[in-house]
Amino acid sequence: xxxxxxxxxxxxxxxxxxxxxxxxxxxxxxxxxxxxxxxxxxxxxxxxxxxxxxxxxxxxxxxxxxxxxxxxxxxxxxxxxxxxxxxxxxxxxxxxxxxxxxxxxxxxxxxxxxxxxxxxxxxxxxxxxxxxxxxxxxxxxxxxxxxxxxxxxxxxxxxxxxxxxxxxxxxxxxxxxxxxxxxxxxxxx
Amino acid sequence: xxxxxxxxxxxxxxxxxxxxxxxxxxxxxxxxxxxxxxxxxxxxxxxxxxxxxxxxxxxxxxxxxxxxxxxxxxxxxxxxxxxxxxxxxxxxxxxxxxxxxxxxxxxxxxxxxxxxxxxxxxxxxxxxxxxxxxxxxxxxxxxxxxxxxxxxxxxxxxxxxxxxxxxxxxxxxxxxxxxxxxxxxxxxxxxxxxx
Numbered sequence: 001x002x003x004x005x006x007x008x009x010x011x012x013x014x015x016x017x018x019x020x021x022x023x024x025x026x027x028x029x030x031x032x033x034x035x036x037x038x039x040x041x042x043x044x045x046x047x048x049x050x051x052x053x054x055x056x057x058x059x060x061x062x063x064x065x066x067x068x069x070x071x072x073x074x075x076x077x078x079x080x081x082x083x084x085x086x087x088x089x090x091x092x093x094x095x096x097x098x099x100x101x102x103x104x105x106x107x108x109x110x111x112x113x114x115x116x117x118x119x120x121x122x123x124x125x126x127x128x129x130x131x132x133x134x135x136x137x138x139x140x141x142x143x144x145x146x147x148x149x150x151x152x153x154x155x156x157x158x159x160x161x162x163x164x165x166x167x168x169x170x171x172x173x174x175x176x177x178x179x180x181x182x183x184x185x186x187x188x189x
Numbered sequence: 190x191x192x193x194x195x196x197x198x199x200x201x202x203x204x205x206x207x208x209x210x211x212x213x214x215x216x217x218x219x220x221x222x223x224x225x226x227x228x229x230x231x232x233x234x235x236x237x238x239x240x241x242x243x244x245x246x247x248x249x250x251x252x253x254x255x256x257x258x259x260x261x262x263x264x265x266x267x268x269x270x271x272x273x274x275x276x277x278x279x280x281x282x283x284x285x286x287x288x289x290x291x292x293x294x295x296x297x298x299x300x301x302x303x304x305x306x307x308x309x310x311x312x313x314x315x316x317x318x319x320x321x322x323x324x325x326x327x328x329x330x331x332x333x334x335x336x337x338x339x340x341x342x343x344x345x346x347x348x349x350x351x352x353x354x355x356x357x358x359x360x361x362x363x364x365x366x367x368x369x370x371x372x373x374x375x376x377x378x379x380x381x382x383x384x
Contacts, residue, residue, distance in 0.1 A: 003197060011204025018205065019212035054216040062224050062343060065295020068282035099299070100280060100347065102255045112254050124255050124349055163253055165280060165347075166297050 023054045034180040036080075037072040037162065041170055069098065069165035075157070077183040085113060085154045087188040088141035093181035094134060099166035101125045103138065105152055106159045113158055116142045119151025136181075142189065217289040225288040228262050228341055235270065235368060237261040237344075239361045256345040257357040261366035264339040269311035271330070271369035272342055276305045277360045279353060281346040285310060287337040294333045302329055306344065309369055310335060319371040342366065 032039050040063065064071055076082055077089060085107065095101055104122035105113040115121040123138060128148055130136050139145040140160075142152050152158065160183070169178050232238055240258040252258065263270040272283070282297035283306055298304045307330045311319060316334045319327060344364055348357040 007197065007200045007204055010201045012208050014201065014205035015208025016212060019209045022209075023213065023216065050213050054213050062284070062286055062290055063292060065282070065284035065292040067295040067300055068284055068297055068345075099297075102253055104254060122254055126349065161253075165282065166299055 022051055032177070034072070034177060035078050036074040036076045036183055037180045038074070039070050039072045041066070041070055064163065064165075066170040067166075069163055069167055070170050072162045072164070072180060074160045074162075074183060077185045079185060081185055083158050083160060083183075084188060085152050085156055085158045086142060088139065088143070088145075088186040090184045090186060091138040091140065091150075091160070091181045092135065092184070094136070094179055095125075095162065095181065096164060096167055096169045096178035098125070098164035101162060101164045101167075103150070103160065103162045105140065105150055106161060107154065108156050108158075113152050114154060116144070116151035116153045118144060119149050121151055121153075123148055123150055138181075141186070224286065224290050225262070225339070225341060228260060232260065232262050234262055234264060235366045237272075237361075237364050237366045239358070253345070255347060255349050257348045257354075257361055259344045259361040259364055260341055261364075262339070262341045263310070263366060265310055265312050265315075265335065266338050269309055269315045269369040269371075270342075271326075271365075271367045272306065272308045272310065272344075273330075273365055273367075274306035274344065274360060275363035276303075277346065277356060279347045279356055279360070281306065281344065281360065283308070283342060283344045285333065285335070285340060285342050287335075287340040293335050293337055293340065296331065302331060305329070306364070307331065308333060310342075311369070311371075312336065315371060322371050322373050324371050324373060 032041060074083065083089065085105075091103070102122065102124040107113045113121040128136055128138070136148060138148040138150055140150040140152060144151070162180070237259055238261065240252075240260060261272070274281070274283075277298075280298055282295065284295040285293045285308075287293050294308075294310075296306075296308070298306075301307070309319070309327070309330045310333045313334055313336060316332065319332065344361065346357045346360050348354060
């Protein structure tokens with residue numbers, strides 16, 4: 001009798017624990033990781049797995065549909081350090097092809113970071129200055145910088161979300177992995 | 190002794206596995222924080238609403254500040270729903286989401302017919318009826334068949350700065366969700382065949 005109770009208890013604890021863990025970690029299932037960027041191309045498709053559904057329900061989030069686009073999220077720089085609001089970063093390179101994209105910094109509260117005076121805490125493809133070869137450099141900093149500037153303020157960690165709208169990469173599975181920009185850390189205040 | 194311990198271990202593993210599977214599959218059934226549940230408390234059925242700016246904890250978490258959003262909630266068990274919007278030049282996209290928060294169908298202004306949002310979402314029974322009756326509205330509408338019960342549509346339009354506000358507002362205010370049941374238009378008799 002004691003053994004049956006122990007089996008039931010242990011089973012429930014292990015089962016519940018592993019379920020919670022897998023749902024939290026479901027971004028590792030079917031995710032594509034490119035450097036610091038992570039996207040869930042199947043979250044917006046019909047062949048969605050039960051873990052991703054459970055996570056969407058638990059978080060109350062609605063993913064971009066696969067015809068709408070794909071969101072890439074970064075919580076660290078390319079070296080693996082957590083993104084901090086009081087540090088500056090250089091986002092360099094190119095994005096996968098898309099009709100348009102937006103790059104937004106979010107704070108821990110899930111809201112866009114309050115911009116430093118004179119700037120915006122986000123940018124989008126049409127507002128961007130490009131190098132002649134089509135690549136770009138976006139500076140993320142609380143101090144004004146020339147060129148493309150994402151103005152951050154405050155302290156704590158942040159996330160960068162790059163949303164590609166109307167992009168062919170959601171429909172073309174396999175093939176070349178898409179190229180995403182590098183995020184390199186600079187000075188911290 | 191070893192056999193007993195192994196048996197104990199095996200039983201625990203089986204119970205743990207069952208609990209694990211049950212929890213993962215039950216979250217969508219009992220989740221109350223999901224987008225549809227939140228929306229249910231804020232909006233009426235078939236009432237397309239523009240979402241206020243920069244709202245968090247709303248039906249859509251992680252709102253892109255470059256877009257203006259609108260949502261409407263529907264139930265297609267009895268009647269279908271027709272979602273239409275005025276024509277616009279700005280980039281827009283729309284997603285049909287079921288009550289679990291998973292995407293059923295999505296489109297953008299490039300994949301839509303004529304760049305205009307005109308979508309009929311029907312259950313399989315109504316799709317059969319639509320095929321039979323061939324009403325004129327299917328000429329320009331995208332017909333989506335789904336076995337979902339209830340869900341909602343999210344329509345978003347690019348609005349990078351205030352100068353786009355007017356256009357985005359006009360688009361979202363003109364977006365309509367209506368109940369739809371395929372019927373034969375009253376004035377159409379049999380098409381006349383000319384020799």
